[in-house]
Amino acid sequence: MKKKQLWYIIAGLTILNVITLLMLLGKPAILEGKKETVAEVGKESITRQQWLTELEQRYGQETLRDMVDQRVVVQMAEKYGIKLSDDAVERELTIYKAMYSSPGEEPKSEERWKQQIEYSLLLEELLTKDVKVSEDDKKAFYEQNKHLFDVPSSYHLSQIIVETKQEAESAAQELKDGSSFAALAMERSIDEFSANDGGDIGFVTEEDELISPEVITAAKSLKPKEWTEPVKTEDGYAIVYLHEKLAGKSYSFSEVENQIRRQIALEQMDIPVSARAFWNDAEVSWFYGETSKK
Known part of the structure; x- marks a missing residue:
């Protein structure tokens, strides 16, 4: 998984935090009434309903798209018999922790990162499932980029x-x-x-x-x-x-061969790394209308 895609994961986690906030706040809004005041500015009040409406307008479509994408990837992986090895997930998690984790990050966030890494790897496998990459090309990439597979x-x-x-x-x-x-x-x-x-x-x-x-x-x-x-x-x-x-580790060609295959395939295809390509296959319908756009 490339560094750029890790930043997509970071963005995705930010959106998922908004999802959690909406879920936590939605139920009290029903129970306590739409007119509950959550802030006051002088004599002007901001109600819980106004707050939630603003959150939905700002983040609603993107949040729902992420929720749909998560389910699409899982269902399509099951349909096409795509599974991840524990070693592949742990390798990506180790690289992330060593290179991208933030000070003060809570231990429980590791499980969230693991879920996002699994999602990203499954998506890459789906997008590249029909692409053939020669053994020579994979080995050449490995030899030219060995430093990418040395984790200190x-x-x-x-x-x-x-x-x-x-x-x-x-x-x-x-x-x-x-x-x-x-x-x-x-x-x-x-x-x-x-x-x-x-x-x-x-x-x-x-x-x-x-x-x-x-x-x-x-x-x-x-x-x-x-x-x-x-x-x-x-x-x-x-x-x-x-x-x-x-502990530091230098990964052998056999350990990262499939990762290299995906990376070369994605570069050859030159397409967005997005689950949207599988929405029709997954028979998605959603609140915001058309689903056929890639």
Whole structure:
């Protein structure tokens, strides 16, 4: 799956969050009445119904299209006997976590990302199911793009940065006494980029130029849910917490052969990566009318 398509997934998740909001708010609107006030500006009120109507006007068609697309892809995959291997999904999830996950991201979001990755892979398989790509072309692509299939070791870290060794030792003692790392980072850390996220800096690699080398070196010796003693850095002193480590891996041709096939096929076809091509096959009808447009 290409980087561009991962950004499509990000956009899709944003829309799905709106879906959730509408679902959560819709039922109370019925129970509590359409005139319930959700905001006031001076003497002017904004009702729940006005709010929901505005949400539908802004996001309704796109949200419904995403819901339809999800179901179309699942049904068409079943129709054409397309299945994904667990290894393929886990590989894409690992790459995403290492390269695109955000600081402060909740653990439960991993399952949502996995669902979106499964959707994207199934869609690519559907779009390219009838396209033949030669063995020579696939191997040539692999040899020319080996770097794309080398995933470096990465570390999901949080950090507390303070100015002096004394401050760092004091923070380390509070951690030993049971204080929350995230709470202490928000209270004590002078790193303006991570303090508000409880010190969370997401996944980083040894090649990451924005992270002090001393931080990475210290993290490599940790097990998950462990933290370091104070570490001297150019910014002061750091205490580093390891959430998760992803071991680096170089994928062989056989492991990524089907991924390469899909990528070459999609480039040859030069079509949008969209489930809309299967709406007629899935006999879709919807609130917004015509479904035949690609």
